Amino acid sequence: MCKKIFIAATGQNCGKTTTSVSLLHLARKKYPRVGFIKPFGPKRMTYLGRSVDVDAALIAHVYDMEDRLELMSPVVLDAYTTRDFLENRKDPQVYLDKIVKAVETLEKECDFLIIEGAGHSGVGSVMGMNNAQLASWLEAPVLMVTGAGVGNVIDVVHLNLALFREFGTEVRMILPNKLVKNKRKKTLKYIEYAFEDTDIKVVGGFNYSPILADPTLKYLAELLELDLHGPKDQGSRIVHNVQLAAPATQRVVDLLQESSLVIVTSSRDEVLVMLSTLYHLPEYKKKIAGLIIVGVAPVADIVQRVIDDSDIPYIRTEATTAEVYTRIREDVAKIGVDDEEKIQLIQRLAESELDFDLIDSIF
Known part of the structure; x- marks a missing residue:
């Protein structure tokens, strides 16, 4: 029975x-x-x-x-x-x-x-x-x-x-x-x-x-209905923190916590270059889960080359920082x-x- x-x-x-x-x-x-x-x-x-x-x-x-x-x-x-x-x-x-x-x-x-x-x-x-x-x-x-x-x-x-x-x-x-x-x-x-x-x-x-409560990069990309760029094996990485890249560049780096997804405006070349460069270093790779690049302004060609060369996972959207941050915060990740x-x-x-x-x- x-x-x-x-x-x-x-x-x-x-x-x-x-x-x-x-x-x-x-x-x-x-x-x-x-x-x-x-x-x-x-x-x-x-x-x-x-x-x-x-x-x-x-x-x-x-x-x-x-x-x-x-x-x-x-x-x-x-x-x-x-x-x-x-x-x-x-x-x-x-x-x-x-x-x-x-x-x-x-x-x-x-x-x-x-x-x-x-x-x-x-x-x-x-x-x-x-x-x-x-x-x-x-x-x-x-x-x-x-x-x-x-x-x-x-x-x-x-x-x-x-x-x-x-x-x-x-x-x-x-x-x-x-x-x-x-x-x-x-x-x-x-x-x-x-x-x-x-x-x-x-x-x-x-x-x-x-670990169970927090979302993966792939989940967030699907939530936002956007492509996740970078190595495919990074899609399963779990995001424990979502950080806004609003302060000065060094302050953004100082505030990084374990496995942070950083929301960066597309016009902030210095932040994008800094985070992409740091992603090569093991101690920072643990802290940087990836980027969400927001805004209607195009990313400068040389900055895009630095991002691509670093293999840092990123999501690109023309939505605003507030829209993306709110969407993520209001969602609860499913397995x-x-x-x-x-x-x-x-x-x-x-x-x-x-x-x-x-x-x-x-x-």
Whole structure:
């Protein structure tokens, strides 16, 4: 019989996909056949010639499941799906039938199946199949991933629990994630207090990790919808800091921190030349992740030659510094198919920070 776990969350960017990657990694050590499905995916990408959800593509790539990709991502939304659904009064049963059929097939093939929801419990309501409904229809008990903290976590969990209870869905576990290491024990203790009169178990997730939280150069280029210039192998480099090259050149250099992405106006020749030159030096290569060159003014020919000769990764845009900086700061990086360093770290941390036997026993 297949064991099913529905991975839900109190909101976006809590760590559902990180949790899925972790549990699948650990489950493969215990179960001979493991599987994954993202019933409906709000973020579409083309992978191996198919339109699939980004999380399904990631899992398929990491765990060599490409041959089951169609089952892993049965319904993928696009920018027009919800409007088309509402305008034409489509029957959600059309989508649900695809999802149920895919789950039934995977259940026959797997001993352990992760079903990953999308966003908070109410996501999908516009199409008549939110996460709470799906978990109920698929008869899958729920693991709810939350962010860190105490009061806010308890509040948002109760908010989401209301919808799960409305549809008779069993929430068995809360997994607070991105915990502050020196506050981990106290945080988990107080959340346990809040749910001690229920059947819901509280199990700690990952501690906060800058490597997991911060974006790669490739991710930022895709976010800005621009090309990343320079060596292709630098696309997976993780950006820990974003710095504005507003002060004098020497001050810009003095302020460099570990793996900084520096936003530089195209007319600041002296900063561009200085950073490109320093990139040749090992101690500065650690500090300079790359450049985003902004502004409508063209980069001087000789400066462009210095940049190209240095092999420093860079992104070029005519947008303003404020536009680029705001876009980056408002985004939260998701793990992508090419983020090998992050994926390997997740798998290592899963073995030390997650109690899989306890989680497995709860489900």
